[in-house]
Amino acid sequence: MQKKVTIHDIAEHLQTTAATVSRALNDHPAISERTKKKVREAAQQLGYERNQLASALRKGSSQTVGVIVPLADRNFFSSVVSGLQSVLNEQGYNVIICQSNDQLEKEIQNIDTLLNAQVDAIVISISKESIGKNTHLHKVVEQGTPLLMFDRIDSTVKADRVCINDIEGGRLATAHLLQQKDVPIACLHSSLSLNIYKDRFKGYQLALEEKEKAFIPEYCLQVESSIEAGYQGMKQLLERLSPPFGLFCTSDYTAIGAMEYLKELKYTIPEDVHIVGYSNEPLTAYLCPPLSTIDQKSKQLGMQIGAQLLQRFKTLTTPPKIIDLLPELLTRTSSLS
Amino acid sequence: MQKKVTIHDIAEHLQTTAATVSRALNDHPAISERTKKKVREAAQQLGYERNQLASALRKGSSQTVGVIVPLADRNFFSSVVSGLQSVLNEQGYNVIICQSNDQLEKEIQNIDTLLNAQVDAIVISISKESIGKNTHLHKVVEQGTPLLMFDRIDSTVKADRVCINDIEGGRLATAHLLQQKDVPIACLHSSLSLNIYKDRFKGYQLALEEKEKAFIPEYCLQVESSIEAGYQGMKQLLERLSPPFGLFCTSDYTAIGAMEYLKELKYTIPEDVHIVGYSNEPLTAYLCPPLSTIDQKSKQLGMQIGAQLLQRFKTLTTPPKIIDLLPELLTRTSSLS
């Protein structure tokens, strides 16, 4: 273990003082160019590297942002983190990642951890269990740490938000289905207590309304966002209506499960049932048939979050900013007539 | 912005001193239970939370581990990070994530960033450009920060390693193909300068040898690990041999591209060409046909990395540990005769 070189070492080397070295390295205006140059050269030569910890302690800013996601290995979240990380890293910020596993308790613990680590901001997509439970989120805000919610949010918390417009996503998908064929459009949606699914479902209803089609509750079923649940959901739906019909799923996983069941029964897609999913999961373009879906621009979303944070660091007191991104419909074979 | 509660506040509150409070909170043996209890209660009541930064600076341990991956949104890597994070978080460690974008320069920069942040260890899967360039890796080791390489490694660096046995993976896949039909087995592999692809290819050759089949270089082609490259690769391969044959791809993406081209030419899989990919990317089980592949146990891999790090923190001087995990063959329709 080599001992690290500090600004004191540089100061000694140059017969000056740590204060001057510090200022020179921070490009302080009241330091002569000549001194700055000498200091930088010495620093380089001695292999100096600033101790972020000490700097952070003194400045009260750790140059670090914490992110809490339900699951770090879900493509949507890892993609958001990737975008966020790339933007923040460029500006000298680090990103600490935490997972709530969709559990409230773990989420609370994550927040404590991040606050202890003195992060400059916390970015979060809340867990399923956190719906309505928001004292931990309020705590962050009151305590003065900038908070930014994305995707799954709690609308009672006064904090920055970056969201995909899920109403528009649901509307786009459903309007597209309606445009294909004059048949009923069913919907497999996930828990409406989560804003994202509620909004997508709202968009579904909205599109029906716009085309003056009746909203038929029997054609809508709530299922988990998983392949298995989609499979079972489809099974139930087929007891309530028969092909041909259209189907909007609020998640690609659900859509895939539904397709599996339909294929088992030898129905053809899109002829018998035309389908749109949601999220543009990787490889959905290579399913049989390729799955139409709503792209959430996850990487851009992450980059947008990063940009907003940098903005927030500059103006800490401005009111919360709400950023609304538009999703995009990707029409592939599964929905085309 | 509320001012934070410090151990001094607690000390004052209890008419004692910060040292005692610190010791009590750290469960120091030389503190009476009574005092500990009082301190803990007061801490709770005043809403004290330890400042990790200050603690880290003092102790020289930040309770933080840095991870550098080529791309954070690739399923394999996000899955490893997820597993790693879950293990380390449990033990009070945080995980900082960095991306090299497969660029050497960025990787060097990432390492500097992490060292500045005083991380307790660095976990890395090296970039494509880093092959043979390892001064930055040696620097980490010499400087005394534990280094752990996984997946893509540099074998000249003396550091812990956690790897999937890619030779075995390649062997498993190829042996399985050989077992299906007595036809030639082709191979689309990616750059052999990366250990992972080199080993998978070695495994391919090994399996041929074991069955006393000739290794025919013309049936092997180097392509990028992407769908497009797999598509083009298949096109070229078909100029050199005709179905029926078997195909081992060192990546699922390559395999998917190959399948796409074959399907375009109306060849059937697995009848005309039977295929095995590599990585078990999400949704490969739902392709047409479902793709046989090698599962890399990425989450377990991440957890294993975490466990090894915790071990390493306890015994800093023991020689590098090399952990070798076995992959698993998942036989799905694409390869079954």
Next chain:
DNA sequence: TTGTAGGCGTTATCAG
């Protein structure tokens, strides 16, 4: 069992 004092490496304030 507890208190005192000093320092981890940096930066901000205040002089000069």
Next chain:
DNA sequence: CTGATAACGCCTACAA
């Protein structure tokens, strides 16, 4: 323009 000094919050010899 630069130097001295004191913090940031915590931990740990050493002393009592």
